[in-house]
Amino acid sequence: MISKLKVKRTIRIVFILIFIAIIFALIGIYILLSKNVSKKTKATSNEGISIALQISKQVVKKGEETTVLVSGSSRGQIRVIGYLGTLIFDKNKFQVKDIQYKLGVVSKDLGNETASLSAVNELGKVYLQGEIQSAQGHILSGPTDIASVVFIASEEARPQFNFTNIKFYRINIDNSLTETSSDDVDSSKQTNTVSLKMKLKLQGFVPKAGKTVSVKVKLGGGGLITPTAYQTVLFSSGQDGVWTGAANFDIPAGENYYVLIKGGKHIQRKICDLNPTETGVKPYHCSAEKLNLVAGENNIDLTGILQFTGDLNLSTGQDGGVNSADFSLINKAINSKIPIDAATIEQGDVNFDGGIDSQDFSLMNKTMELGINKDEE
Ligand SMILES: [Ca+2]
Numbered sequence: 001m002i003s004k005l006k007v008k009r010t011i012r013i014v015f016i017l018i019f020i021a022i023i024f025a026l027i028g029i030y031i032l033l034s035k036n037v038s039k040k041t042k043a044t045s046n047e048g049i050s051i052a053l054q055i056s057k058q059v060v061k062k063g064e065e066t067t068v069l070v071s072g073s074s075r076g077q078i079r080v081i082g083y084l085g086t087l088i089f090d091k092n093k094f095q096v097k098d099i100q101y102k103l104g105v106v107s108k109d110l111g112n113e114t115a116s117l118s119a120v121n122e123l124g125k126v127y128l129q130g131e132i133q134s135a136q137g138h139i140l141s142g143p144t145d146i147a148s149v150v151f152i153a154s155e156e157a158r159p160q161f162n163f164t165n166i167k168f169y170r171i172n173i174d175n176s177l178t179e180t181s182s183d184d185v186d187s188s189k190q191t192n193t194v195s196l197k198m199k200l201k202l203q204g205f206v207p208k209a210g211k212t213v214s215v216k217v218k219l220g221g222g223g224l225i226t227p228t229a230y231q232t233v234l235f236s237s238g239q240d241g242v243w244t245g246a247a248n249f250d251i252p253a254g255e256n257y258y259v260l261i262k263g264g265k266h267i268q269r270k271i272c273d274l275n276p277t278e279t280g281v282k283p284y285h286c287s288a289e290k291l292n293l294v295a296g297e298n299n300i301d302l303t304g305i306l307q308f309t310g311d312l313n314l315s316t317g318q319d320g321g322v323n324s325a326d327f328s329l330i331n332k333a334i335n336s337k338i339p340i341d342a343a344t345i346e347q348g349d350v351n352f353d354g355g356i357d358s359q360d361f362s363l364m365n366k367t368m369e370l371g372i373n374k375d376e377e
């Protein structure tokens, strides 16, 4: 009797243990499965196509044209057979003049074409739908042009566009078809890394290699509503007296920009050309904000003009003009009976020769004579 009861109890314990083991195994399988699923979701979003809008002209006057280029890129290779998306524009400011499909051809009777512009301009929407006319599709990897739309301005405006409801039809390895969406694009929020490689000359500087100087640089106009903040850029001098420096700005690439450049002892200059020039009697002036800045490297050669001295970095800082406070430091130093301290020399030695004398005074005087004794804005 006792032994029978013992056997029954042991069997019950074994069953309970097996039951617990099964529960744990099920939990384990569930965790493993859910991990796999989340990995897949992540992988899919990494393989998407990201869209960019490139606008040729950032500010347009009435009657002028600007072109929007829609391009896509993906990190991996994606075989695309078709695509669609809606380009939304302000119909009060712009009218579409031309639509070009760059990837494949328009899907007949589905995508808008130049022939169907009246409806497009009435709605303020360009419905782009295109397809690749080969069973293999198009392998999209690096940046790829998709479509371009030419707009004509009805009034002076800054072109801004939204591209929404973007879908791509892709062919998978097993030849099945998948529809994938891409993120909406707002052109006013798009930026590029615009890097400036700059060369400049400082008024009165006797060529000497290996010197460094801090120069403030900022950008305005173009696709910016307000100018950027100043960046302090370290310039180094070469044997030829040319100073070189570089800075990166995250801004929308495009036309109609200007650069403001302000040396540590200098008047700010406004630059609207990649290679501005001037003569000794007629200083360069920005006539129109027309600098075209591209994504990537931009070479700005300012060796055809000078950075004029005179706005010294006094204890109160630079005040944007050459005036009595600046001259007062120079005069005091020149007339001083005792040797002047290093800090004062650093402030007033505008030709970088290690001292303050009549040469520094006449350089500043020259700036006054040329009539460019105030920061250009
Ligand atoms: Ca000053």
Ligand SMILES: [Ca+2]
Residues within 6 Å of the ligand: 348, 349, 350, 351, 352, 353, 354, 355, 356, 357, 359, 360
């Ligand atoms: Ca000097």
